[in-house]
Amino acid sequence: MAKNYYASFFLFFTVLISIMPKSYQQSTDQYSDEHQILLGLERYWGSSPVLGRWNSTSSDYCSWGGVTCMNGMVTAISLANQNFSKSIPTSLCLLKNLNYLDLSYNNFSTSFPTILYNCSKLMYLDLSNNVFAGHLPADINSLSASLSTNHITGRIPTSIGWFPRLKSLQLDANQFDGSNPSKGISNLTNLEVLTLAENPFRPAPVPVEFGKLTRLTYLWLSGMNMTGEIPESLSSLTELTLLSMSNNKLNGTILTWIWQHKKLQYFVTALNLMELDVSSNKLTGAIPDDFGKLVNLTMLFLYKNQLHGSIPPSIGLLPNLIDIRLFDNLLSGSLLPELGKHSALGNIEVPNNNLSGELPDYLCSNRKLYDIVVFNNRFSGKLPKSLDGCYLLENLMLYNNIFTGEFPKSLWSVVTNRLSVVMIQNNNFSGTFPTHLPWNFTRLDIRNNRFSGPIPTLAGKMKVFQAANNLLSGEIPWDLTGTSQVVELDLSRNQITGSIPMTIGVLKLNTLNLSGNKISGNIPAAFGFMSVLTILDLSSNALSGEIPKEINKLRLNFLNLSMNHLSGEIPTSLQNGAYEESFFFNPGLCVSPNNSIRNLPICRVRSNIGDDTSRRLITLFSAVASIMVAGLALTKFHALHFTDYDVLSGLSEQNCVGSGRSGKVYRICAVDGADGNRILAVKKIWNGQNLAENLEKDFLAEVRILGEIRHTNIVKLLCCISSSEAKLLVYEYMENGSLDQWLHQRDRIVAPAPLDWLKRLQIAIDLARGLCYMHHDCSPAIVHRDVKSANILLDAEFRAKIADFGLARILVKAGDLKSVSAIGGTFGYMPPEYGYQRKGNEKVDVYSFGVVLLELTTGRVANGGGAEYCLAEWAWRQYQEYGLSIDLLDEDIRDPAYIEDAFTVFTLGVICTGGQPSLRPSMKDVLYALLRFEHKYRERGQQDTVSEETSLLES
Structure with missing residues (x-):
């Protein structure tokens, strides 16, 4: 017996050993x-976000992205969003164990891929959001398929x-x-998810x-063209969590079968339903009070129907309700008192009804509210206190009601950073x-409210600001241009005074x-830039002066300048019948002969002789002489630890880094007892041989004034x-030289990269801050x-500082006309009034600053072509x-x-270089206009590059 047992065991063991290598080899071959096969897919479809990471040298393909294995065999492939075409x-079907395939969100554009029938074990297929076209094959009967969002036509096969x-x-x-495929689909008794929405089926009942x-x-x-009433037969769908039949042609009342508790299963339905959407139909009747039994309901969409009566209070008691939309019905009465x-x-949306009373006190008590849309009703009273601190609120639409009281200040707070x-x-x-809106x-x-006080500075993302018919007062702020995105601005019928700011020209408005x-003063020429x-x-202001000719460039569909104090000739482009009613009650306005505007006087002919001459620029000359420094006197403006000898000993040619007309x-390098070695910049100014004695005193007096600037x-x-022959000015040294070098002479300096936009x-x-200080402080x-x-120097961090200021005013006192011309400015930076007057106010600097802005943005030189070229005029023409x-x-930018x-x-920059000094903005105005970028970039997290300072006139 034992012998036979061992013999049998030996025979079994021998057979087992004989077959093991073959089985093992087959398994290894399948893995290979x-x-x-997977590598073939990568070669066929090409590189993609996932396939690009498949490693041809690695045999562990089960760890590749988009691949799932079981027992070493591929069972699932997920390659959505790969741009396959x-x-x-x-x-693909050579993967014998593949049962899950997701190729959604690609660019496939063929007919339905019948080759997938060869994937014998495929149970789940997602081909949604592609461009598959044509008909579905009649034998599509073995896949759990998602084909949504394609271009498939014809019928759904039975x-x-x-x-x-x-x-x-x-x-x-x-x-x-x-026709909708009810007969075929109704046999799918195990179906849990069915989506047939948004297809142009022939009209038919549910x-x-x-x-x-x-x-x-x-x-x-x-969106299936369904008609008639919602059938009673759907009452058997007791497991539904989502039911959506919106955008059809359904009529009758709302789903009364849900609450007809003939059997327990109907109550189960009420417990399960989470999202109900029967909007955009023709449903009538009242909203049943039994909605309060849908305790799991999170979303209730009944909008765009013909429902009437009041909203059942039980809806306000639902413990999971997040989103309720009842707009465009005939509802009346008050809003749910315990809603929220x-x-x-x-989200609550109930506009276009006949609702009245106050908004519920608890509306935002849970601090989750992000939308309140209740316009076109008859709501009244004050807003609920729960809105104070409703910081997730994004949209607030309360218009066309009868609300009263003070608007919650917290909603204007910058902290409320989601409100848009x-x-x-x-x-x-x-x-x-507040001064600044969020x-x-x-x-x-x-x-059409009763808001008062000054106009706020607009926010950086503001597109539309409409404030007509309120009690706003004061002037239009210069930093109203704190946003460059406003396209519509309406401040009409308020109590605004002052003039229109020049900086309004940087706005990209289409309606003003x-x-x-x-409002008084002139119409700014900056309108020509809009x-x-x-x-x-x-209209209906106190504007005076001429209508600027720059308005000729605008293509206005509507213009109204009536009821002001304007005078002079109307710009030629406006002298046509389209604007015939635009100038009433401006007695000083006139038109040229043969125009198409009636009832306005003809202008007197006036000579234009001398207009060109008045804009000619003076020629600059310079003369220098080389002399020795003797009879020295040292004037200190700061605590120093180096001596005049330290400075003089460094005045050798090998230390010369530049020269100019003066x-x-x-x-x-001087030895500074406090800071060790200190790098200094020393400017040696040569005087002429016949300078008056008073120039010495004037020079020292002016230098002392400049030395006090901080x-x-x-x-x-x-x-x-100083000495009788020369003057030495000793400055802090600026490591990165001048702006001119970085913009126009990069080949002469060691510059690893050009200046980017933020720098x-x-x-x-920085330059605007310095000039603003000089002009206003x-x-x-x-x-x-x-x-x-x-004359704009850059330190190690590329922060800008103004140099050589005041020098022209100092030396002009010599009385030399050539010196007056030479030191009055630099060609390309001088305003046109220099051609007909010697003295200029601070608007001279504004013009020059505008040229620098043009240099920074265009990269072009201010005077590269001599008298034949001026950057400001070029920019204006362009x-x-x-x-x-x-x-x-x-x-580079x-x-x-x-x-x-x-x-x-x-x-x-173009506005600053305008021809008329009075129409140029002040440096304070310009600084306001530029500072809006600081806030904008700080919001982007770029404050390391752009200054964090927010004070307009800091230091």
Whole structure:
């Protein structure tokens, strides 16, 4: 017995050993085959975000992205969003164990890929969001398929019902145009998800057969041309969590079968349903109070029907309600008194009804509310206190009601950084605004209320600001241009005074209405830069002076300048019948002969002789002489630890780093007891041989004044060493030289990279701060008169400081006309008034600053072509002829993220270089206009590059 046992065991063991190598070899071959199949897919479809990481040298393909294995065999492939366009290859089905395939969100454009029938074990297929076209094959009966969002046409074949184990069928958003496939689909008794929405089926009633699909949890039948009432047969769908039949032609009342508790299963339905959408139909009757039994309901969409009566209070008690939309019905009565108290309510939309009373006190008590949309009702009273601190609120639309009281100040707070749309027009709100509106605001409409106080600075994302017919007062702020994105601005019928700021020209408005105020002064020439402006209303104000000819460039669809004090000839482009009613009640206005405007006087003929001459620029001359320094006197403006000898010993030719019309500049190293070795910049100024004795005193007096200036954006003058023959000015040394070198002489300096946009913008802001200090904070004001890129020095961090200021005013006292011309400025930076007057106010510096802005944005030199070329005139002509073109900008700053900002700074430069000094903005105005970028970039997290300072006149 034992012998036979061992013999049998030995025979079994021998057979087992004999077959093991063969089985092992087959398994190894299959692994190798699947590896090669996957590599073949990578070669066929090409590189993609996932396939690009497949490693041909690694045999562990089960760890590759998008691949899932079981027992070493590929069972699932997920390659969504790979931009595939080639057809699905037959080799895919050589993966014998593949049961899951997701190729959604690609660019397949063939007919349905029948080759997938060869994938014998495939149970789940997602081909949604592609461009598959044509008809579905009649034998598609063995796949759990998602084909939503394609271009499939024709009928859904009845063979779809031949596979009763199917659990998910998603055919929404195609072009099926036959009758809805109720007979085939109704056999899929295991179906849990069914989506047929957004297909142009022929009009037909809701399929009663769908009542057989008792395991459905998700039923989406929107936009299918369904008609009639919702059938009673659907009462058997007790597992539904989502039911959507929106955008059909259904009539009758709302789903009364849900609450007909003939059987327990109906109550189960009430417990399960989470999302109900029967919007955009023709449903009538009242909203049943039994909605309060849907305790799991999170979303209730009944909008765009013909429902009437009041909203059942039980809906306000639902513990999970997040989103309720009942707009465009005939509902009346008050809003649910406890709405928002029992659930984390996020959205409420009830506009276009007949609702009244106050908004519920608890509306935002859970601090989750993000939308309140209740316009076109008869709500009244004050806003609920729960809105104070409702910081997630994004949209607030309360217009056309009867609300009263002060608007919650917390909603204007910068902390409320999500609020973007506020439309509260046509109520009776009162209150004031903060100085600056929140950055995220895109639309603010407060028309026809009782808001008062000054106009706020607009936010960086603001598109529309409408504030007509309120009690706003004061002047239009210069930093109203704190946003460059406003396209519509309406401040009409308020109590606004003052003049229109010049900086309004940098806005890209298409609509501007300032009518019905008390605005005075001239119409700024900067309107000529508002190239997209189509509607302009400045009527019923106290504007005076001429209409600027720059308005000729605008293409206005509507213009109203009536009821002002304007005078002079109307610009030629406006002298046509289209604007015939635009100039009433301006007695000083006139037109040229043979125009098409009636009832206006003809202008007197006046000579234009001398106009060209008045704009000629003076020629600059310079004369230098080399002399020895003797009879020295040292004047200190700061505590110093080096001596005049330290300075003089460094005045050797090998230390000379530059020369100009008034002398040379030296870079010397002096021993400073406090700081060790200190690098200094020494400017040696040569005087003429016949200087008057009074010049010495004047020179020292002026230098002492300049030595007292303390500002971070003005080069620090450390001391002055003077003699009868020469003057030495000793400054702090600026490591990165001049702006001129970085913009125009990069081949002469060691510059690893050109100045990027953020550095250029910071330089402009630094320069504006320095000039603003000189013009507005010094008494008497200091006018530089030679602002140019060569006189803007950059420290190690590329922060800009003004140098060589005041020198022209000092030396001009010699009385030498050549010196007057030579030191009055630099060609290309001098304003046109230098051609007909010697004295200029601070607007001289504004013009020169504008030229620097043009240099920063275009990269062009101010005077590269001598008398034949002037950058300011070139920029003006380019803007007039071609508008804001990318070709205007320096190639080094054409980053798409900053192009619009560069265009705005270019436009500001053109405004600053306007021909009439009185129409140029002040440096304070210019600084306001530039500082908006600081806040904008700080919001982007770029404060390391752009200054964090927010004070307009810091230090």
